[in-house]
Amino acid sequence: MGDRDAAMAAIRSVYLITGRINTGTTLAETLQLIVDAVVDGIGFTVAVVNYLHPEGEYEAVALAGSEEARATLLGARYPAEVLDEYLERAEAWGQLRYLPHERHSAHIHSWVPDEVPGGDGVPEEERWHPLDALFAPLRAPDGELVGILGVDLPADGRRPGPLQRELLEMLAAQAGIAINNANLVEALQRERRHLAASEEAFRLAFTGAGSGMCMIGVDGATQARLTRVNPALCELLGRAEAELLDRPVADLLHPDDLDLARLAFAAATTGKGIPVRDYEIRCVRGDGAVIWVATTLSLVAGPPAFGILQVQDVTGRKAAEADLVRRASRDPLTGLANRDALASPLAAAVRRARAGRGDSALLFCDLDDFKSVNDTLGHDAGDAVLIAVAQRLCALVRPSDTVARLGGDEFVVLAEDLAGLDAAGVAALVDRIERAVSAPVVHDGHVLRVRVSVGAAVIDATAGDAGAALRTADRAMYQVKGHRHGRGAADRVIAHGEHFGAPGGMPLLRLAEG
Structure with missing residues (x-):
């Protein structure tokens, strides 16, 4: 070779x-x-x-x-x-x-x-x-x-x-x-082992988390569908894992919160991975109960991209907040709306009237003989009278109307959207209020009687504002007190539409002279 x-x-x-x-x-x-x-x-x-x-x-x-x-x-x-x-x-x-x-x-x-x-x-x-x-x-x-x-x-x-x-x-x-x-x-093998360890760590954290967690598909056919859920979420929603997997998130939300959820989802998917935190929305449990949850949604880049949603039950806190709001807006003795709570529906009635969408009547009620009850029988008796009056006023009005206690022995009735409002109709309501309030109240073996003076103001297209309406009704009430011995309510309520010197041109239902 x-x-x-x-x-x-x-x-x-x-x-x-x-x-x-x-x-x-x-x-x-x-x-x-x-x-x-x-x-x-x-x-x-x-x-x-x-x-x-x-x-x-x-x-x-x-x-x-x-x-x-x-x-x-x-x-x-x-x-x-x-x-x-x-x-x-x-x-x-x-x-x-x-x-x-x-x-x-x-x-x-x-x-x-x-x-x-x-x-x-x-x-x-x-x-x-x-x-x-x-x-x-x-x-x-x-x-x-x-x-x-x-x-x-x-x-x-x-x-x-x-x-x-x-x-x-x-x-x-x-x-x-x-x-x-x-x-x-x-x-590559180290990376795979690292990924496997990371996945195992995530699985353990995901499964064992005390708060609800789920993964949401945000790509293609799995968009906004649940792809993975942990036991805490199943318990929170009262649904089995099989019932939740591949289900659209929208199916679990209260219908009134769908738009808010869409905004949160859009913010997460367009926010370059920045978590969208503390969105509070309502979910519907498997048993039909509605719960409040606080959510944090984070986007994880793919492919395929997916979202991690953390869910915390805040139903108790929301109920406590609602109770605080209710307490702040309610009279603690009678449970009626207080002066602050009256402001919103009264302002809304004025806006509707000025827009030509319906008139309302505002009745200012003041008890005439209440002080003698307190002075003679004590505050317990006075409280019993105030509670009875509140209950009777509520029984006379529609669910859409508002009964409020301004303080002391002063009450207000806002009768809204009165089609064909006239003096005779308002007078009939005033008469019913006077008769109901004057009925005896039995307390601790005593029969208590009080009367009520009612001043009425019409809220129509000429209304100024809520304050003017309240002042007008208050003024009318004091005129009624000065004419307690006049004729019946139907005879005394006249001059519907007459601008009785009320600020802002507020119409006044006033008592006839004589």
């Missing part, structure tokens, strides 16, 4: 051998395959890979060909700058670095064989010396150095010639690629 044929055979052999080094499933296995390939196919009897760790330190991690060398070198670590400085003494053989024995340094940890096999008969100038060393840098495809391959003891006892050097360069190039690939595979 000629030199050319031998060279081609050697190159084909190297290609076959280098194919094996890419079959490693781990970095350690790949490094061992590299040194085995050197010993099997390149003609050196010892090979070691010094792997460059990310922190900048070489370590002898794989060795083939000599158990003595293995025991001496494996695990040895060198700061990168020390080995690099050592290699600066070497001669450049293409990509290889040859360090002749004359330049050997005892300051770096190394293995020196006792003799070189196969060196007999080789001229001195061609013979491999026990202190000679040859190194091949191992580089990733982007040129980054990943290690140094060291070889020793050529099988023929000679310094490597051009063909052997070229074969070593070829193998080193493939080895660098194989190491890079192994690093990528291990990095």
